[in-house]
Amino acid sequence: MLVLIGQRILNSLLILLVxxxxxxxxxALAGDPLxxxxxxxxPVPESVIRAEEIRLGLDQPVAVxxxxxxxxxxxxDFGPSVRENQNIGRELAPRVWVTLRxxxxxxxxxxxxxxxxxTVAALRRNRPTDHLLxxxxxxxxxxxxxxxxxxxxxLGIAINKASGTRVFFTVxxxxxPAPEGWLPLMADMAAHLILPTIVLTMIHFxxxxxxxxxxxxxxxxxxxxxxxxxxGLSRARIIGAHVVRPALIPIVTVIALDLPALFSxxxxxxxxxxxRGMGGFLLESIANRDANAVMAWLLVAAVAVVFFNLLAxxxxxxxxxxxxxxxG
Amino acid sequence: MPSYRPARLLAALAxxxxxAPLAAPAADAVAVRDGGEMILASTNPPPNWNPVTAxxxxxxxRQQQWPLYPHPFLTGTDAAVTVNTQFLVSAAVVxxxxxxxxxxxxxxxxxxxxxxxxxxxxxYTQAVQDPRACADxxxxxxxxxxxxxxIETNDTGKLVRITFAKPFAPWKxxxxxxxxxxxxxxxxxxATSFNSGLADxxxxxxxxxxxxxxxxxxxxxxxxxxxxxYGNPAHLDTIRIRYIASVGxxxxxxQNGEIDAVYGGATLDTVEQVNSMDGVSVEIGPxxxxxxxxLKASGDVMGDAVLRQAIARALDIADMTRRTVGQxxxxxxxxTSAAYIPGQAGLExxxxxxxxxxxxxxxxxxHLKAAGYTLVDGKLHKPDGTALRDLxxxxxxxxxxxxxxAELAQAQLARIGITAFIDAxxxxxxxxxxxxxxxxxxxxxxxxxxxxxxxxxxxxxxxxRNYFGYSSAEVxxxxxxxxxxxxxxRTVALxxxxxxxxxxxxIIVPLFPTINMAVYDxxxxxxxVNPSKxxxxxxxxxWGLKAD
Numbered sequence: 001m002l003v004l005i006g007q008r009i010l011n012s013l014l015i016l017l018v019x020x021x022x023x024x025x026x027x028a029l030a031g032d033p034l035x036x037x038x039x040x041x042x043p044v045p046e047s048v049i050r051a052e053e054i055r056l057g058l059d060q061p062v063a064v065x066x067x068x069x070x071x072x073x074x075x076x077d078f079g080p081s082v083r084e085n086q087n088i089g090r091e092l093a094p095r096v097w098v099t100l101r102x103x104x105x106x107x108x109x110x111x112x113x114x115x116x117x118x119t120v121a122a123l124r125r126n127r128p129t130d131h132l133l134x135x136x137x138x139x140x141x142x143x144x145x146x147x148x149x150x151x152x153x154x155l156g157i158a159i160n161k162a163s164g165t166r167v168f169f170t171v172x173x174x175x176x177p178a179p180e181g182w183l184p185l186m187a188d189m190a191a192h193l194i195l196p197t198i199v200l201t202m203i204h205f206x207x208x209x210x211x212x213x214x215x216x217x218x219x220x221x222x223x224x225x226x227x228x229x230x231x232g233l234s235r236a237r238i239i240g241a242h243v244v245r246p247a248l249i250p251i252v253t254v255i256a257l258d259l260p261a262l263f264s265x266x267x268x269x270x271x272x273x274x275x276r277g278m279g280g281f282l283l284e285s286i287a288n289r290d291a292n293a294v295m296a297w298l299l300v301a302a303v304a305v306v307f308f309n310l311l312a313x314x315x316x317x318x319x320x321x322x323x324x325x326x327x328g
Numbered sequence: 329m330p331s332y333r334p335a336r337l338l339a340a341l342a343x344x345x346x347x348a349p350l351a352a353p354a355a356d357a358v359a360v361r362d363g364g365e366m367i368l369a370s371t372n373p374p375p376n377w378n379p380v381t382a383x384x385x386x387x388x389x390r391q392q393q394w395p396l397y398p399h400p401f402l403t404g405t406d407a408a409v410t411v412n413t414q415f416l417v418s419a420a421v422v423x424x425x426x427x428x429x430x431x432x433x434x435x436x437x438x439x440x441x442x443x444x445x446x447x448x449x450x451x452y453t454q455a456v457q458d459p460r461a462c463a464d465x466x467x468x469x470x471x472x473x474x475x476x477x478x479i480e481t482n483d484t485g486k487l488v489r490i491t492f493a494k495p496f497a498p499w500k501x502x503x504x505x506x507x508x509x510x511x512x513x514x515x516x517x518x519a520t521s522f523n524s525g526l527a528d529x530x531x532x533x534x535x536x537x538x539x540x541x542x543x544x545x546x547x548x549x550x551x552x553x554x555x556x557x558y559g560n561p562a563h564l565d566t567i568r569i570r571y572i573a574s575v576g577x578x579x580x581x582x583q584n585g586e587i588d589a590v591y592g593g594a595t596l597d598t599v600e601q602v603n604s605m606d607g608v609s610v611e612i613g614p615x616x617x618x619x620x621x622x623l624k625a626s627g628d629v630m631g632d633a634v635l636r637q638a639i640a641r642a643l644d645i646a647d648m649t650r651r652t653v654g655q656x657x658x659x660x661x662x663x664t665s666a667a668y669i670p671g672q673a674g675l676e677x678x679x680x681x682x683x684x685x686x687x688x689x690x691x692x693x694x695h696l697k698a699a700g701y702t703l704v705d706g707k708l709h710k711p712d713g714t715a716l717r718d719l720x721x722x723x724x725x726x727x728x729x730x731x732x733x734a735e736l737a738q739a740q741l742a743r744i745g746i747t748a749f750i751d752a753x754x755x756x757x758x759x760x761x762x763x764x765x766x767x768x769x770x771x772x773x774x775x776x777x778x779x780x781x782x783x784x785x786x787x788x789x790x791x792x793r794n795y796f797g798y799s800s801a802e803v804x805x806x807x808x809x810x811x812x813x814x815x816x817x818r819t820v821a822l823x824x825x826x827x828x829x830x831x832x833x834x835i836i837v838p839l840f841p842t843i844n845m846a847v848y849d850x851x852x853x854x855x856x857v858n859p860s861k862x863x864x865x866x867x868x869x870x871w872g873l874k875a876d
Contacts, residue, residue, distance in 0.1 A: 031756020037382060039759040040468070041775045042785050043792035047459065048382045048466045084383045085376040085528050091545075157584045171581040176367060176548045176570050274572050274581075276546050289756065 033289035079292035099277035106200035118212025140206035215247035256312030360872025385468035391863030403860035414559030446485030452509035464519035563872030589848035613857030614841035626797025636834030644687025663838035708745030722767035
């Protein structure tokens with residue numbers, strides 16, 4: 001197992017090295033990060049622009065800039081940002097936490113709902129329950145998340161106005177000013193989570209539930225389930241131990257593959273609800289043509305990919321005896 | 329159309345000239361009570377804390393930091409510039425040769441830590457923007473500061489007597505923010521204190537009505553009353569500036585009561601959004617920045633003044649205004665000058681006088697034919713008989729109005745046989761393409777905060793933004809003269825002469841001012857659209873909850 005993990009990490013590092021170079025080059029060639037400064041009215045003195053070029057290393061070839069960035073990144077220094085007073089590492093760290101808070105809540109709820117809905121739909125295949133759950137899932141898959149978010153915000157505002165109490169919040173992860181006291185603060189943060197969590201949950205629940213339904217249907221048709229039935233095992237035991245458990249492998253894979261993308265930026269949700277997370281950081285960095293900032297984001301995202309893929313491998317071990325015995 | 333009160337719109341767009349002399353840029357401030365809080369949204373947190381550095385000198389930062397500094401002059405809702413008598417006793421040119429300006433600071437004017445605001449603060453603010461004194465200071469603007477030859481004072485330090493080596497006509501634009509010299513000294517030398525000390529650190533002192541009580545990076549800045557404030561008493565106890573990147577999301581947050589006020593550019597979408605809201609007041613007004621087309625004055629075809637003039641004649645400014653901002657601002661007025669916005673003192677109908685921008689298709693065709701151009705099957709041919717090549721209109725894809733303007737120009741030019749294609753460039757290509765001269769017609773905007781000198785940056789021979797290859801001895805002469813003219817009436821006359829010279833050359837077609845919007849909970853009052861680049865906080869001490 002350790003060898004497997006080691007191989008995975010080594011492969012990931014190689015991929016990371018190549019991808020960082022490609023992304024750095026693309027961002028560096030995408031436009032002039034000082035374009036806005038050059039376009040000011042009245043014009044900014046040439047000496048200032050020159051000083052900024054030197055500070056950002058724009059007077060160096062892209063390959064040299066990449067090498068400088070790589071050397072710094074290894075030591076934990078992500079290099080200068082286009083935003084002069086922004087320390088990239090210090091800016092990114094709290095954003096990782098903000099995104100984690102949003103995504104973790106949504107993932108847990110979406111995964112539980114998807115497992116339940118997918119399993120029920122498969123067990124009630126081609127019956128009204130299945131049709132209802134499947135239709136709901138297809139509608140949610142078809143809904144653009146941006147539109148769903150805007151719709152939910154307006155619904156939240158309408159409920160707030162009708163009830164005369166602000167239950168739903170449309171921007172940020174906490175009120176301004178933040179409530180005093182631990183409990184009110186937690187309650188306020190939880191209230192800010194409601195709408196963005198619903199958006200993220202709905203989108204992912206829908207697609208994951210379809211995977212789960214397919215996996216359970218396939219599992220139901222497998223030989224070991226037929227054998228379990230012939231052995232006279234109870235329905236609950238058959239479904240729990242012989243149908244659902246092996247059917248978890250595909251859904252674990254799908255969730256594991258989706259997690260890094262989610263973690264690295266639930267971009268649309270963060271944008272609509274104005275959460276200062278990873279997604280917003282990426283958008284701002286790209287808009288500013290801030291190559292170093294984009295690279296920092298990429299590193300965090302890449303680490304997330306490696307971590308969650310490893311996590312998926314470990315989960316296979318836990319849920320599928322064939323993997324354990326195969327390795328043994 | 330927006331749901332603003334008609335009287336307010338009229339006040340904002342008609343730019344009334346009657347203003348209270350005592351530093352109140354508000355046109356019609358109403359009674360408010362003391363106390364209360366407000367949350368104002370802003371799209372950007374401060375890029376740094378020094379609003380006169382190149383990085384810090386952006387619209388949102390200027391507006392957020394205005395309440396923290398002393399300012400010699402204020403801009404009214406009518407765009408008139410007046411002495412800030414809360415800070416100064418007077419500010420005037422006392423000698424024309426050499427040019428000497430005297431500022432007299434009020435005795436009561438102190439920083440929030442009790443340190444008097446004196447000539448030392450002026451000296452520091454001048455030095456960091458003068459490359460002769462500080463070559464490494466990253467100042468946004470150095471013009472005028474580099475002409476200062478001496479700064480003298482009296483024994484109190486409250487007199488600031490500045491001598492210029494050469495007259496500098498827009499002297500009122502100098503020192504928009506007076507920096508605290510005594511704080512800067514604690515950070516090190518000029519460059520270190522300016523580029524790092526004052527830029528990286530939350531301001532320790534304030535010379536304005538409010539001071540920073542707390543700052544949460546990228547989330548909120550909390551301002552409280554400056555206890556040592558020497559001007560008209562501020563009313564609100566706390567003002568929080570909350571960072572919400574999109575104006576659309578700001579308006580939704582206002583609708584939900586999460587913030588109290590929104591200030592920013594008005595678009596069809598945002599105006600429709602506020603139009604559907606109850607319980608808010610809406611102020612809409614023009615700014616000193618206006619949209620315009622600038623025409624290339626060099627190259628194979630645009631070097632011909634006749635062609636440029638015909639294009640400028642055929643374009644219809646009023647029609648473009650009506651079809652763009654006119655869709656959501658009932659009283660939007662087209663520009664009649666490239667030097668003054670509608671309603672501003674000094675404005676003359678220079679487009680009318682030169683016959684430009686009136687959509688005069690027959691006149692444009694006659695002008696072309698007189699120079700040997702011909703129309704063959706509706707397509708314009710040059711005097712040598714060859715067809716005129718397609719012209720390129722460079723516009724900015726991020727700004728829907730500029731894209732729409734390019735499309736309207738394309739349609740209007742077709743009427744005189746000119747085929748134009750639109751290059752809608754994104755942020756990475758728009759300015760580089762303009763700088764490289766990769767266009768025939770450039771859709772852009774100009775801020776008139778520097779008056780005639782705002783035109784100099786584009787149209788003076790060899791100017792920093794002269795992407796057009798334009799050079800005119802007459803225009804250069806007028807710019808040289810207006811830049812050293814200190815008499816207001818003469819400045820207006822010269823500026824209009826310069827304006828007419830540019831329009832007659834077919835180098836610019838002014839369109840209409842950009843429109844700003846203040847939307848706020850109707851419980852508050854005295855929040856106005858300020859046409860200057862410093863924004864709505866210019867009268868922040870007057871903001872408050874309505875008295876009744």
